Amino acid sequence: MKVLLVEDNPAFAELVREVLLEVPGETFEITSAGDLSSASALLAAEEIGAVLLDLGLPDSQGIETVRTVRAAYPGVPIVVLTGLDDEETGLRALHEGAQDYLTKDSLAGPSLARSIRYALERSGVRKELIRKNAELEAAYGVLAAHEEELRRSVSELSRAEGRLRESAHLLMKAQEIAHLGSWEYTPANNRVVWSDEVYRILSLPLHEPAVDYGEFLELVHADDRCAVDAAYRGSLEEAGSGYEVEFRVVRESDGEVRHVHERCEHFRDETGAVLRSVGMIHDITERRRAAEALEEYAGILKGSNEDLERFAYVCSHDLQEPLRSVVSFSQLLERRYRGKLDADADEYIGFIVEGGNRMQALIRDLLEFSRVTTRGTTIRPTDSGATLVEVLRDMQTAIGETGASVECGPLPMVMADPTRLGQVFANLIGNAIKYRRTGVPPEIEVSAYRVGPMVEFAVQDNGIGIEEEYFGRIFDMFRRLHTHDQYEGTGIGLALVRKIVEQHGGRVRVESEPGVGSTFRFTMKPV
Template structure:
């Protein structure tokens, strides 16, 4: 048991006066009430002379430590874990020199043979020549904390291994796939006249499959990189970033006859590359899932609420059934066949991961046949003043 101290005095002045006498004296009613209340708290409370003799203690102290007033400190010292005895003596010297010791944890051998972890605080009551000690049993709490830390480390290790596997597998698949695609293109160009319509169709299917596999590998690489990389924290001009993204998507936007309308978005603190990927995926999604009846129209707006940036990206596309609004952010989720809309089913998963890496969220609301709005929030710390 290391002496550690009260942040509040657990005994009345009258108790201290009584405890300083050579022999225990019955407590007055008021002091007894105070100790009864202290017992309900579950804390261990005691008064000890500098030499180590416990002159008064509450029932929690006596029951847990099997230690009663009048006993010296040596039996307690012997039940301390040997690795904690030096800390006990240093803390004791600190208190005797007028200092306080707060929330120091030591291991203590209980009467039933268990090692308890006890958190102690101690203060010298100089006017009375006594040490006021308060403690509590934190064994279960610290065991749970260690188990939580162990599981967190294990989970992080598993996640690291999965990210590494995804990266290595995707990287190793890229080269042979590139070779397959190149040779298929070569066969199509060199032997096109010798192939009949069925042969050309077979080559087309093979090339199309290779291109889809390439897109899937690229998305897997992006997904694994975002999960493992720590995002930068620098001011990002979202308006300038959006202009850059629109320039990169100029061909896609033009072919769809889409229009992009954006209100001022402002500046956030974050990773420009990741946030650019977020905007690009949302715009591509908005343009891709369009109806035949109208040209795509995408609007972007932002507002700040209590220091949180809320970014909304709305389209006038086909919309999403309400039952699917949460599922669309899961990896490899596709709501439509490839004949209707191409894609890997990873784009929105990447968006969610980017938001999470920035301490934010992404959700969607939609009216089937009218359009969808994606709502991105960034936590307070990510928003510039």
């Protein structure tokens, strides 16, 4: 064992060396230092087993010497050598961390060796205690961490349980509001479990034991019972994942018949056998009643519309002949007697002719609108470009008189009635020419693009434009934004456009800015 003797008296240091070397059965390797700084250097450089420490050194005195060594090298056992037979000093040394103390006057080999050995043992015990304490502290830290984690887990579990209870409550309320109940059926024990809403749908007391499958079938309307049973058993035999069926149930409480929609999903084991079936029952009674009422109203409305369209057609057709006579004779009066009667008479005759012409135009448009509705359409692959060329050929006079220009890009084949598509082009281009700005020749551009599953046509002009507030109303029948003195028209053209486009499964809309122009867009199905 290597022992460091810290002693400033060389003679005493040699004495200690000799005493230790003479101890039988012990082997000490003794290193000496004459002051505390030299001792510190040796302790830092070498593996020292124990320190024999004099308290009266040139650079350190008394108990402070023990404190210094102990603070710098807490793991090295210290045996204090003091020249005073002073028990108090020894106890203070022990209190500061020394393992033992001896007086120089009573120094003997065996006692010194024993003191060193005991110091080493006590130091070892102390180190073991420190190690064990560190392990205990570490274990306590781990335990504390686990305890905190457990506390957090318990708290989170408590919150999760709260959320689960809240979710269950919300689910029950949602099922009640939506009239949507859930159920679970276990074939092994023929047991059915219902949610509260199923009880309410069937008008059965809540929380009573659910009926078995056979008893449930008894609640199904007799005319639907076989279909429900076939749907369930068929899904079992065909190894399907489930089934979906609509049927009626008869409430035991009041005999009321309710319409329900049921959907089921099976959960199977590895052999394909059904372990359990989970499903939902949705009370669709009100929806069915509303649908039936809507269907009834739709039928009534359809009949009314057909009657109205027939009436409009008959009126338009029957009014044409007497109106033609009125207009013809008014024009004859105007030609023969203009200037021969007074000024008022000339003006009145002019009013009659103008009003008659306007009425003829209105009846023609109304009759055409009625024909579109009553005669239907013949939809087939149609070259929209060729259709537009024919329309422009018929409109050459109006185009030439107004100095209008019509630009047209490539137009595709679409599924349309060529005549009806031509009417759409004619109305939109005619409006672009009619509603032009004063002194500005109309510039019209016709284009088409693929937009999703449809072809969108665009007819763009540089006319007077339309206020945004009228975008949704200009397609209504007889809707006019200007007086007859400003612009002629019947208010039927755009209504006819919408009717034709919707008959083809498309939509029509407008984009416009007053004083800049308008773009009318409508869609058709491509070939």
